[in-house]
Amino acid sequence: MTVTVREHTDRGPLSRDEIAARIARDIPRGAYVNLGIGQPTLVADHLGPDSGIVLHTENGMLGMGPVAVGDQVDPDLTNAGKIPVVELPGAAYFHHADSFAMMRGGHLDVCVLGAFQVSAGGDLANWHTGAPDAIPAVGGAMDLAIGAKQVVVMMTLLAKDGTPKLVRDCTYPLTGVGCVDRLYTDLAVFELGPGGAAVTETFGISYDELAARLDVPLRPGA
Amino acid sequence: MTTVHDSVDEAVAGIEDGSTVLVGGFGMAGMPVDLIDALIRQGATDLTVVSNNAGNGDTGLAALLAEGRVRKMVCSFPRQADSWVFDGLYRAGRIELEVVPQGNLAERMRAAGAGIGAFFCPTGVGTPLAEGKETREIDGRTYVLEYPLRADVALVKAHVADRMGNLVYRKTARNFGPVMATAATTTIVQVQQVVEPGGLDPEAVVTPGIYVDRVAVVPDRSGATS
Known part of the structure; x- marks a missing residue:
């Protein structure tokens, strides 16, 4: 069997919104999903109303709806980023120990997280830069990283200074070891695991160009 | 046995200096x-406070921190856009911080309330x-x-209680x-309304009264009702 990379060189890199749409397309119907704070929340905009996907928020709710507007705003109903949201029909509330038992117990199908760095083997660094003056804050990142059945990361492939954020070994403090299954970026989609990084798709760059930009062993994979 | 108080000041009476205090809330x-x-009015100081965040804006937990009454914060997510009170104290070396993954924070309190020795x-395996x-x-x-x-x-x-x-x-x-209510020697709760026994559907009770020591009625001022 020939393994091929779907190279989309006839277009530019994906925008943030396009990465979110690409992630949403791969989430199975009816899945229980947690979207991390920040960019991953964009994925919600691309989940169809008939997808049957149920959103979990760490602060104790399944069946979370979109951001609240106008009269819908209720200080007692927020998402993990403390932004007011609405509840959907069929929603359920529960306390924090139950909310995190759902994660650790393997009941969540997918979580989507942001990252500072991801290693080819699936290590995740997304909670602390390690800078001496930074105030560390972990929230639910470590629990989600080891808990969900499938851990997906959404990020730009390169930092603002051009250095790749997909690395051989993370230099930032780790959130979880070998926990990331799939990495979606503006330039490519990767499957990660003990065997290293496999590229399934590229955007605005060829597989060979991508391999030249990264300092990790890559293989084509579909 | 649970006592019901008309005043929050009466409800917090007797909290001692050096206490460990669980503070509910997510933001x-x-x-x-x-x-x-x-x-804050009661005056207990040298407190260790356990809460998910380390205060937002200038009210609530942030106000207690600003009064210099907290020696140590145990929380999962201190750094936020509006956590300037904590940030200032931390950078000035005037408060200790223990960061705990959010699920561990909840489960450690659950274990305390459930008589579990450790788990x-x-x-966090393989992390700092x-x-x-x-x-x-x-x-x-x-x-x-x-x-x-x-x-x-x-x-x-x-x-409602x-x-x-x-x-x-x-x-x-x-x-x-619900988890914090189980994990403290004295659990003090503020509610918008207290009803007579029978006024709550027993099937809908989330925290049974065995975990609750004092209840204070604080009518809602935010406009959020129902």
């Missing part, structure tokens, strides 16, 4: 602001937050030994309340 949702204001948890902790491999997976987190006092905001101390909460303001 401002479920934050027992009126109990915290009463604690093996997969969260598990450094120096005992680990064990169980069925091929590595776990970290985590200990219960118990406290002298819990300050919790619920929605009955005179037995049974509680119901409102939406995501429930968050840490």
Whole structure:
């Protein structure tokens, strides 16, 4: 069997919104999903109303709806980023120990997280830069990283200074070891695991160009 | 036995200097602001406070921090856009910080309330937050030994209580309340309304009154009702 990379060189890199749409397309119907704070929340905009996907928020709710507007705003109903949201029909509330038992117990199908760095083997660094003056804050990142059945990361492939954020070994403090299954970026989609990084798709760059930009062993994979 | 108080000041009486205090809330949702204001007036200091965040804006927990009454914060997510009070104290070296993964924070309190001596948890394995902790491999997976987190006092905001101390909460303001209520020697709850026994559906009670020591009625001022 020939393994091929779907190279989309006839277009530019994906925008943030396009990465979110690409992630949403791969989430199975009816899945229980947690979207991390920040960019991953964009994925919600691309989940169809008939997808049957149920959103979990760490602060104790399944069946979370979109951001609240106008009269819908209720200080007692927020998402993990403390932004007011609405509840959907069929929603359920529960306390924090139950909310995190759902994660650790393997009941969540997918979580989507942001990252500072991801290693080819699936290590995740997304909670602390390690800078001496930074105030560390972990929230639910470590629990989600080891808990969900499938851990997906959404990020730009390169930092603002051009250095790749997909690395051989993370230099930032780790959130979880070998926990990331799939990495979606503006330039490519990767499957990660003990065997290293496999590229399934590229955007605005060829597989060979991508391999030249990264300092990790890559293989084509579909 | 649960006692019902008309005043939050009466409800927080007797909290001692050096106490460990659990403070409910996720951001401002479920934050027992009126109990915290009463604690500020009451005067206890040198406190260790356990809460998910380290204060938002200038009210509630942030106000207690600003008064210099907290020696140590145990929380999962201190750094936020509006955590300037904590940030200033931390950078000035005037407060200790223990960062705990959010699920461990909840489960450690659950363990304390449930009489569990310690538990093996997969969260944080191989990260700086598990450094120096005992680990064990169980069925091929590595776990970290985590200990219960118990406290002298819990300050919790619920929605409605009955005179037995049974509680119901409102939406995501429930968050840490039910777990914290189990993990403290004295659990103090502020609610919008107290009803007579029988006024709450027993099937809908979230926190049974056995966990609740004092209830104070604080009518809602925000306009959020129902």
